[in-house]
Amino acid sequence: MNTTFMITFLLLGFIGSFFSGLLGIGGAIVNYPIILYIPPLLGFDGFTAHEVSGIVAVQVFFSTLGGVWAYRKGFINKPLFLVMGTSILVGSLVGGYFSYILSETIVNVIYGVLALTAAIIMFMPKKEANEEVVEGFNKRLAAVLALVVGLASGIVGAGGSFILIPIMLIVLKIPIRITIATSMAITFVSSIGVVIGKVTTGQVPYLPAILVVIVSLIAAPLGVRVSRQLNRKVLQWSLAVLILITSIKLWSDILF
Template sequence: MTLSWILMIFLLGIIGSMISGMLGIGGAIIKFPMLLFIPPLFGFTAFTAHEVSGISAVEVMFASLAGVLAYRKSNLLYKPLIVTMGSGVVLGSLVGSFASSLFDESAVNIVYGILAMIAAVMMFIKREEIAQSTTIHFNKILAFSLAVIVGLASGIVGAGGGFILVPIMLVVLRIPTRVTIASSLAITFFASIGGSIGKISTGQVPWLPTIIMIIASLIAAPIGAKLSKKMNSKILRILLAVLIIFTAIKIWYDLLF
């Protein structure tokens, strides 16, 4: 591997992890297409969808943990929500990650494209902003069930599921935006544990690019989390929606044309 290849992977990790820290997602929604499409543009050998999903699964675990640690002194990590959805998403992602070895390249990308489309649509459903000071109530059975479903799908593509958990928490469970961003990082961390176990056990993780991405995430994710505390919550939602839509369009364009 050349120095230019290492620097490219590191830069992709820095950009993706900083954005993921800002938006409360593990970053697979950003890093999956970046790793899939950008290396070939610079003349490097393309990663397969299974390799990208393996890299994402392990790297997201470290990126989300780094983001959580940046929020640890705040009151935005809502433990009842984290425990309920975290347990559901671990169960789903563990099953999904083992099952992913049975899917071909196109199937992995299709699952990813479907997740991105659902998340994009949900981001544009109108909702009233819930005041952060308001006591948080949510349906635990619904939250657990949705987390299992998201975990199954995200386990297949090596994602922590934060990019779809965030709109679910905002729109369906009606959790305040800043609490959602912080708590979703913790839930994504639990999801990535199950996903990583499955991907590693089935030999889908190329370790050198994974380690490079992990180092980048440990540097950039906490910076992104700190920046999010200073940004308007509406701007954060709009930025997330734009990223999800762009990614969904790119994935489906490459699948269909």
């Protein structure tokens, strides 16, 4: 592995982790397509979908660890975290472990479905809510949705935050700042299950994963600090546009 390759992956890790902290996502929505598409464009050997999902899984674990540490005294809602965190851990363990039997196309399709669904939900109208108060939520619905997200995100190596956030905002009607902080904690729990599943089935190329992780613990908290200075509407629309662009690119490749 040459120096250019190492620098490239350090930059990729920084970009994904910064957006992880900024938007309350684990970084998979950014890093999955970047790692899948950019190395071949730069003349490096490309990774398979399974290898990309393994790299992303490890990166998400460390980036969300940094993000949760930064949010530890902030807006994390404990009841919501306990309900969705427990459910998504089960789903991510199952999805991460059995993903190795799926074809690359199926892995990419599942990622595309998650991204497109998230984009659609994010663009749905949302009523204004108190910034810091959760007035109540449907625990059964929250648990079921978290389980489904865990299964799907476990397959593609994601923590699931890019689909969790729109679900929490639109379906469960959780305020944006509580959503961002709590989803980060839930995604961290999810990533534990995903990493266990990916590592035990040999889907993680360790050196690229380590390179991406190196900058994660720096970039994710930096993104969190920047997010505290931004308007919540800016955060929500930035995430929506990011998800939409990614889903369009992936589906264009799958279909054409």
